[in-house]
Amino acid sequence: MHKMKEQFEVDYLSFRTEVSKCRKSLATRELSKILVKDPTFIIGSRFLTNVFSRFRLLAKIAYSASSSVVSLAEGMPNEATFPFKEISIKLNDGSSFTLDGQELGAALQYIPSQGYPPLLQSLREFQRRVHAPPLWESRDIMIVSGAQDGLSKTFEAILGPGDSLLVHDPFYPGVQVVGLPEVIPIPQDEYGVDADILRETLRNRKLSGKKMPKIMYINSTGMNPTGIIIPLERRKEIYRLACEYNFLILDDDPYHFVHFDDVEPKSFLSLDTEGRVIRLDSFSKVISSGLRIGFITAPAPLIASIELHLQSSHLHAPTLSQVIVYRLMKLWGYDGIMNHFMGIRRFYKQRRDVIARLAEKHLNDLVDFVLPKGGFFLWIKVRGINDTWKMIMQRGITEGIIMVPGSVFMKDSSKPCNAIRASFAKASYEEMDLAMKRLADLIRSELRNNYSIMNENLFIN
Numbered sequence: 001m002h003k004m005k006e007q008f009e010v011d012y013l014s015f016r017t018e019v020s021k022c023r024k025s026l027a028t029r030e031l032s033k034i035l036v037k038d039p040t041f042i043i044g045s046r047f048l049t050n051v052f053s054r055f056r057l058l059a060k061i062a063y064s065a066s067s068s069v070v071s072l073a074e075g076m077p078n079e080a081t082f083p084f085k086e087i088s089i090k091l092n093d094g095s096s097f098t099l100d101g102q103e104l105g106a107a108l109q110y111i112p113s114q115g116y117p118p119l120l121q122s123l124r125e126f127q128r129r130v131h132a133p134p135l136w137e138s139r140d141i142m143i144v145s146g147a148q149d150g151l152s153k154t155f156e157a158i159l160g161p162g163d164s165l166l167v168h169d170p171f172y173p174g175v176q177v178v179g180l181p182e183v184i185p186i187p188q189d190e191y192g193v194d195a196d197i198l199r200e201t202l203r204n205r206k207l208s209g210k211k212m213p214k215i216m217y218i219n220s221t222g223m224n225p226t227g228i229i230i231p232l233e234r235r236k237e238i239y240r241l242a243c244e245y246n247f248l249i250l251d252d253d254p255y256h257f258v259h260f261d262d263v264e265p266k267s268f269l270s271l272d273t274e275g276r277v278i279r280l281d282s283f284s285k286v287i288s289s290g291l292r293i294g295f296i297t298a299p300a301p302l303i304a305s306i307e308l309h310l311q312s313s314h315l316h317a318p319t320l321s322q323v324i325v326y327r328l329m330k331l332w333g334y335d336g337i338m339n340h341f342m343g344i345r346r347f348y349k350q351r352r353d354v355i356a357r358l359a360e361k362h363l364n365d366l367v368d369f370v371l372p373k374g375g376f377f378l379w380i381k382v383r384g385i386n387d388t389w390k391m392i393m394q395r396g397i398t399e400g401i402i403m404v405p406g407s408v409f410m411k412d413s414s415k416p417c418n419a420i421r422a423s424f425a426k427a428s429y430e431e432m433d434l435a436m437k438r439l440a441d442l443i444r445s446e447l448r449n450n451y452s453i454m455n456e457n458l459f460i461n
């Protein structure tokens with residue numbers, strides 16, 4: 001059973017925006033917890049926080065009520081009116097499962113915002129086994145509609161006007177989309193965030209009396225776009241700085257199981273002795289992206305405040321998807337899931353090796369790249385070209401290739417950037433070969449016209 005103890009000493013209230021502090025939990029949402037008899041709601045520390053205190057008595061009464069109690073409380077539609085009788089799912093491994101009767105009814109119904117209780121329970125066990133986080137009883141999990149949803153709800157809860165966020169530069173552009181107050185970029189070397197620059201930046205900021213950043217966004221494994229895995233020593237250094245300068249770490253880690261090293265990276269969550277890590281997992285890359293299921297693991301008070309932001313938008317991640325993931329996890333068990341992830345690693349590692357060989361074959365004297373250690377992307381730096389934007393966005397498309405110009409991933413995307421992101425996730429080997437050949441032709445023709453590119457950039461600046 002998931003016991004909660006308030007053991008972290010972080011002042012989590014200082015990590016909530018004014019808007020977040022004003023948010024009140026929906027009474028009907030709280031009732032949905034009672035109706036599904038989610039045990040963590042009753043004993044969890046979230047239940048003991050002030051935000052939820054108005055519902056404490058109601059929940060206690062309802063939870064201790066016998067099953068003969070008649071409920072006229074729900075605002076839910078009656079499942080008898082739903083047109084679905086059965087949903088059968090066949091898996092590639094030959095096994096199958098069917099949702100029908102009460103389970104199908106539940107799968108098509110509203111649920112508590114935190115998530116489908118049986119899936120929450122499975123994820124708690126999973127997370128505990130994978131990461132063995134210190135002080136596990138003081139943390140909780142919330143299911144979200146993918147990592148993107150998780151990161152935007154987290155930022156909404158934590159970052160208000162005048163607040164700032166640290167990021168490694170380049171970084172996943174889904175962060176900028178959220179519309180953040182101040183983004184402080186920290187350059188990277190081949191091991192990710194440069195810890196010396198991070199330390200210097202924090203020290204200077206403190207000395208200048210500026211407001212200190214509240215949170216750092218990190219995509220620690222198979223980083224999008226660079227494919228870097230931050231090594232353990234670097235992770236520990238960053239974590240030490242988070243403790244010293246009192247900020248949280250948002251580890252957006254959807255490629256955690258898509259690494260190409262022999263050893264599983266040790267997550268920030270595993271290192272988190274002070275309760276500073278908000279971990280984002282996603283099933284998008286390893287089960288399916290259209291299910292839109294991810295989950296946040298964080299200290300319980302942070303989960304409670306992020307949940308309020310979920311309640312104010314889509315109430316909860318899709319129930320049907322949650323039930324499907326739950327049944328899959330139950331069917332496969334821990335070993336089965338890990339086996340599946342291993343197959344995924346083999347699949348993408350082979351593709352990574354192929355694209356690297358093709359890049360060497362066609363682009364050898366034209367570009368530099370580091371072999372990605374995880375994820376889906378090859379980060380290619382073009383020699384002799386200042387900015388790849390027009391080359392890719394205008395001339396590339398007419399020459400028959402689409403890749404992403406590197407500036408999209410930079411904090412200041414108006415500055416020139418000589419990099420390109422090429423995905424090795426989906427294209428066939430023949431397509432990758434053609435794409436690399438076309439890119440080589442494109443770069444060569446661009447280099448022949450290099451003078452005009454330089455002029456254009458000077459003109460823009």
Ligand SMILES: Cc1ncc(COP(=O)(O)O)c(C=O)c1O
Binds near residue numbers: 224282289
């Ligand atoms: C680093 C990173 N974070 C988040 C996401 C969004 O993933 P999800 O489908 O889980 O929302 C992506 C997707 O490409 C990603 O690369």
